[in-house]
Amino acid sequence: MNKIDKPHAIPQFNLYGEINESLHRDAEFIHIEDISTRCKKNNWQINPHRHGVLLQVFCMFEGEIKVKLDERHHLLTGSWVIVIPSGFVHAFEISSETKGVVLTIAEHLLTTNHDQSNKDCFTPLLQSPQLIEFKEEDVLLKQLKNYIKQIEIEFNSAETEQYIMLEWLVKATVLTLKRQLHHFDFQAITNNKSYQIINKFRDLLEKNFTKQWPVEKYASILCISPSTLNRLCKEVVGKSPKTTIQHRLYLEIKRRIIYTDDPLDQIAYNLGYKDPGYFSRFFKKLEGVSPRNYRNNKMDL
Structure with a gap:
């Protein structure tokens, strides 16, 4: 990664550096797009930054990503999901062959309007960045891909109650990631x-x-x-x-x-x-x- 001039403050973006103050006020923000759609515009490199209110979920199903989380560097190949809560500095170098999607969610969506036992289901993925590996034979990988596909369909539709459906699908996706990450009884820990x-x-x-x-x-x-x-x-x-x-x-x-x-x-x-x-x-x-x-x-x- 090329050396980058330091800013006077760590860049804090809404979505990929696009300044849109409405996103900070929109507790219902959900966005999904192919990794290639955005990254090739930036020469397949995303410089160090962090987000103020957004949880980003990078789902890579094929290819290679070099990810920097604060001072730690990771080289990932194959099927991985990178979960980055708000406030954490991150940067990427992505190979042009990489296939996958980036799901961006307002964290508020996962932290309010739940009873406590449901809300705690999401906390492991909201407290620190996570690198979650999937094997081709994993049942949860197939489940994750199905949810992602449904989110893409719903995101691009004009159906009634679109946002309600997106909210349910996003929560199911995040819980699938939590299951893959921990493999333990959720009810025991949330209680x-x-x-x-x-x-x-x-x-x-x-x-x-x-x-x-x-x-x-x-x-x-x-x-x-x-x-x-x-x-x-x-x-x-x-x-x-x-x-x-x-x-x-x-x-x-x-x-x-x-x-x-x-x-x-x-x-x-x-x-x-x-x-x-x-x-x-x-x-x-x-x-x-x-x-x-x-x-x-x-x-x-």
């Missing part, structure tokens, strides 16, 4: 109270991590004690809430160092650090180098 609390914690963290809230603040909002939050977080996530908070900040620091040319002091202030020196020490403790050296090293790649 798990610990899982529900940690999902709420993650959602709070995503919305408030720049405020530098202590663990006690999150626990208070969740109406549990800090020790309970600590125990549940370790059970579900495998690390303490304090570490989870630190790692979210650490990830965002790396994103802004790599994908923007904002001064380091400005990045520190924007992420809630009043002392740039503490910001630098925090980053160096986790990364092993200072923010400045980290940026210089990335510029040389």
Whole structure:
């Protein structure tokens, strides 16, 4: 991938860089198109960006995709689905032989208007990017292709209640992906109270991590004690809430160092650090180098 000039902020697009403010207000947004339709217009390369309110599902049934998710690079061939929730930086290089579709969904569609047990079915695919592999013999691959085909037909139709049908098909598609990803009993996990609390914690963290809230603040909002939050977080996530908070900040620091040319002091202030020196020490403790050296090293790649 060619070196790309850094913007002043990480590009945040609605759909493929097309600025349309109505999409931010449209909780019912669903879009589908062939990978080739869009990507060949961009020389089969999509530069680093993220989306504010959209979940994107890249379904590749044949070909090759090089995908970058934050700092991690992946080379995928064959049948894969790449699920990218809002807020995550991603980029692609796609071979011209690649066949598949891109399904774009307003996340609001999957997170509201459900009872809690149904809503939690979608959370694993809304919290972090997922790379989901399918084998040709997988029953769920055939099911996925059938849903995709029905979405394409409905998307291009003018039938009455079109959007209701699209909503049902999209939800069936996302649940199919979840089944392929996890292969476990959905009802057991969606009824798990610990899982529900940690999902709420993650959602709070995503919305408030720049405020530098202590663990006690999150626990208070969740109406549990800090020790309970600590125990549940370790059970579900495998690390303490304090570490989870630190790692979210650490990830965002790396994103802004790599994908923007904002001064380091400005990045520190924007992420809630009043002392740039503490910001630098925090980053160096986790990364092993200072923010400045980290940026210089990335510029040389």
